Amino acid sequence: MKFGGLVAVSNVSFQVADGEIHALIGPNGAGKTTVLNMISGLYRPGKGSIIFNGQSIVGRSPHVIARLGIARTFQNIRIFEGLSILESIMVAQQVRTSVNLISTLLKTPGARQEERDIVKKATRALEFVGLSHRKEMDAINLPCGQKRLMEIARALATEPKLLLLDEPSAGLNEKETLDLVELIGQLSKQGMTVILIEHNMRLVMNISDRISVLDHGDKIAEGTPTEIQDNPKVIAAYLGTEKYHA
Ligand SMILES: Nc1ncnc2c1ncn2[C@@H]1O[C@H](COP(=O)(O)OP(=O)(O)OP(=O)(O)O)[C@@H](O)[C@H]1O
Ligand SMILES: [Mg+2]
16 A cells, blocks of 8 residues: 555555454554555555455445445544434444435335334444443533544444454543453454454453554564564564553
């Protein structure tokens, strides 16, 4: 993946097994978010392949990829101004719905049923992250930690098979981070596959099945948390960066 003359990601190849929590770590600018952006269809790589459930998804548009069962959160939280928390979750589910605009406007029985389903799924996702008691609140007024949870709920409400999390613990306090670990663990137990970008090394080492390490757009290591902790290449890549707290 190039941006003008800058090669943001090259020589990165990894596989994520069904139900696995796979972490992507690496110093700032390593190319982690760019990898997620390619998987979710925001960027189209110049070369390479991305296979999801045996099907090539490289270059497909984000809504097609979302419909295939991939959902994500963003490193920089995106909030729709003027929407309640529940509405913010419902908006994301439109990728899944089949009823067309005319029947929505005419409020046909099909459209009404579909809307009830959307509300139900959104509510369930909010319950899962512990935010259902705040569903009527303006999303913009949530504290940062809860905005991150809302983003996860928004992704979950689309019922993905693969969840992409870009620095979900950024801006969370210690208690919220522990809750997040618990939540991701529960998702994993339910069979969800997760690709997780994280700078919080304790979190990464606790919950990941496997870790891929990127540096300057290349994958420099892959392995279990124990293997990665002791890898000299990984330690060298991180030396001098202030975000390394392992
Ligand atoms: N849309 C873009 N246009 C131009 N350059 C970009 C774009 N997106 C990313 N880059 C560049 O690509 C490189 C990789 O960026 P990326 O955001 O993927 O890093 P990252 O590993 O997610 O870093 P961080 O830990 O800081 O979030 C950086 O040099 C970045 O400046
Ligand atoms: Mg990033």
